[in-house]
Amino acid sequence: MAFPDIQSFMRLLEERGELVRVSVPVSRELEITEIADRLVKSGGPAVLFEHVRGSPFPLVIGLMGTRERTALALGVKDLDDLAAKVRHLVDLKGGGGVGGLLSNVGKLRDAMHLPPRRVRAGPAQEVVWRGDEVDLGKLPILKCWPLDGGPFVTLPLVITRDPETGERNMGMYRMQIMGKNVTGMHWQRHKTGTRHLEKAKRLGQHLEVAVAIGGDPALIYAATAPLPPIPGLDEFALAGYLRGERYPVTKGVTVDLDVPANAEFVLEGYVDPAEDWAVEGPFGDHTGFYTLPDLYPRFHVTAVTMRRNPVYPATIVGRPPMEDAYLIEASERLFLPAAQLILPEVVDYHMPPAGVAHNLVLVSIKKTYPGQAYKVANGLFGLGQMMFAKVIVVVDEGVPVNDFGAVWREVTARAEPGRDTLVTRGPIDVLDHSSRGWGYGGKLIIDATRKLPEEVGSAASSREGQGQEREEKTFAPHPAGHLPPFEGVLAQRQTPDGYWYVALRKTRPGQAQALAEAFAADPAARGVRHLLIGDEQTDVQNVQDVWWTILNNIDPERDVRRVGHLLAWDGARKLPEEGFVREWPPKIEMTPEVVRRVDALWHIYGLPGNPR
Structure with a gap:
């Protein structure tokens, strides 16, 4: 199901009771965050705040705040259907003569939806601010957490083009508001935007940038997806495939870039690679900790285009689970078939919310030979953004990887510390505050599969390798909850x-x-x-x-x-x-004053319950 824009998706959610309106004025500083955080953690509805103090525009948040809403946004009944959809596309038949080729026609028709469709103009350009008219303070941009360095755009679709090859990229990089027409651009060293900026610097030119806010749910998701480097496959193409129709784009009014014709807002401008970088942050990040201040490029906004009656979509990140957990799960399902093409023994994998994406990957395999768990784990470390994974736990195919407790019970039963654990090194997410170096650190593989004789060398383990059921172990806690006396x-x-x-x-x-x-x-x-x-x-x-x-x-x-x-x-x-030379960041916590204020006003908001 394709949604013409984000407002059509909102209308469907409201019809289903999955979106509620708050008509009383609310503050964009912390108050909306506290409300949205309670709702997403309790599986509550999306919210349209009709009156945000200091802005003429309404704000919507939590549109994909449940597994069910995310599936609906991406046009499937369940997120598991995404894997089947991709598997159907990549499993092309090459044999069988003319009949075999004709069997691919339906799949190739699906693939034809990938390229975007150029339109002359779109609703995203009904109103245009240029030059001195640009004032980002008029948008209801959130300050999410108490220690944040300022308001941040949290759901931006940042569009750039490779200055040498012309290849397009769209990514989601947070943007701190630094002035009425200037923001930060959080391009980390591994991101495509950084590579485009480096090329622009070598060529001695500015890098044009367009930032869409809104569009439709498929495009918002696509901007977060870890796409493989396949020529012709970009975020517009992925959104088109998910929509079942080519994505409508139009030329920016001041930049030579394609922008979503159905966006709510588009910020146009440039990044000057010769300019000194600005201090950005701190920011309460998806890790649940603050990312500390650092230097990042400045984005200069030369024009803002918008609909006549736009809605500003936002999200928040912080202690899990948050809305991004469901976007991560969508990527899991979408890219499972691709992982299985390279590692065919993989049955399933899962990145649970406690691991905030890269910190923990649980994978089940069909094991047939010794050392296979390590082969799979090291293979995963080589797949795109999976290179940032910190801990990979490998279990047998019968273990449900989305059952957190079952996986860790399997670890205690099948993985002997030292023998079945392996430490290595590699790239780490630059937001990781505990690694040995910036973007570089240790990794752990835990082999919690059944052991074959070659892996253990004992008679008892050999019997397990011959198919004997493992002994169920129960570790009885000490009745007194004893722990040796120790300071702290x-x-x-x-x-x-x-x-x-x-x-x-x-x-x-x-x-x-x-x-x-x-x-x-x-x-x-x-x-x-x-x-x-x-x-x-x-x-x-x-x-x-x-x-x-x-x-x-x-x-x-x-x-x-x-x-x-x-x-x-x-x-x-x-x-x-x-020997730890970097500053240790604090965990994200809301101020008691805001918590009390939201408690007192909850009945006035008209929202269901009062989850805390």
Whole structure:
């Protein structure tokens, strides 16, 4: 199902009770974030804020804030249908003579929807601001979190063109408002926008940029998708395939770039590669931590075009789960067939919200030979943005990778610390605050598949390799919840499946390592396979919070090690005395004042319930 624009999608959601309106005035600074955060975490509706203080334009948020709404936005009944749709396209038949070729006609017709369709003009250019008319402060751009460096455009579709090859790119890069006509452009070193800017610098020219806000849901998703480098496949093409019809584009009014003809707003301008970069941030990021200030290019806005009655779409990122979790899941489903073409033993994979995309990948395989789990994991590290993965856990094909608890039970049952864990190095997301270097750090592979004789060399393990059912193990927690007395331990919990969670207030170097060694030597730890040491804010009663903290705060090469019979994960804050020279960022938290204000006004907003 193709939506002409984002407002048509909004109307459908409202008809289904999946979008509600707030007619009372709200603040774009923190208040909308607190409301939206509560709703997305509780599976609530999208919200149209009709009156945003300081702006003449309404704002909509949470359009893809549930799995079901994301599937609807992408034209499928369920996100799993995306994999079937792509598999149907790539599985072209080459044999069978004329009959075999004719069987491909329907698929090739689908592929014809890929190139965008040029139109003379579109609603996105009904109103045009130029020069001094440009004032980004009139748009209801959010300041999302208390420590943010300012308001940020959080759902921008940033369009550039390679100055040498002419190839087009669209990406979603946050943009901090730095003036009435200037923003930051958060192009990280691995991003295509950065490569385009570097080429423009070599050629001694400005890089033209257009930023669409809105469009339709398929295009918004496509801007986030990790597309493979295939000639002719870009974000407009992907959106066209998902829509089932070619995407309408038109020329910008002041830039020589194609822009979505059905956008709500388009910001046009340039980045000057010869200009000094500006300090951008901090920003409460999708990791759930603040990204600290750094230098990034400036985007100069020379024109703003828009519909006559536009709606400003926004999203927020922060502690998971957030709306981006469903966009990540859509990418999982969409690119599963491509991964299986390269690694045919892959049955399924999943990037759970606790891993905020790259920090954790769970993959199931059809195992037939020793070492296959490591082969698959290393193969995944070589696939596009999967290179940023930090921890990959490999399980057998019968284990549901979207069942978080089942996977970690499999880890304690089948993966022996040291023998079935492997640490390596590679590229890391530059937003990772715990890595050994900027964009570079350790990675961990855990082989939680059944072991073949060659992988273990023991008689008992050989029997397992011959198809015997593994012994189910239950690790009984100590009745007193015992933990050796140790400074800084604020809370702890042991689970029946072999994990011990600890919240540690760290005050000196080596404290977490000393705790791990003392714990491993204690008799109460005999049945434990994994010691997870979180920071002082870790909620040990919440397994998702524990893993989210651990995965954000480790460099596996430095912080995951075998201590005695167990694997110790040091997710506590790292200190300068331990050789960590960068500043450690805080976790994202809303101010108590805003929380209280939203509590008091919830009934006035007219929203369902009051989730907290």
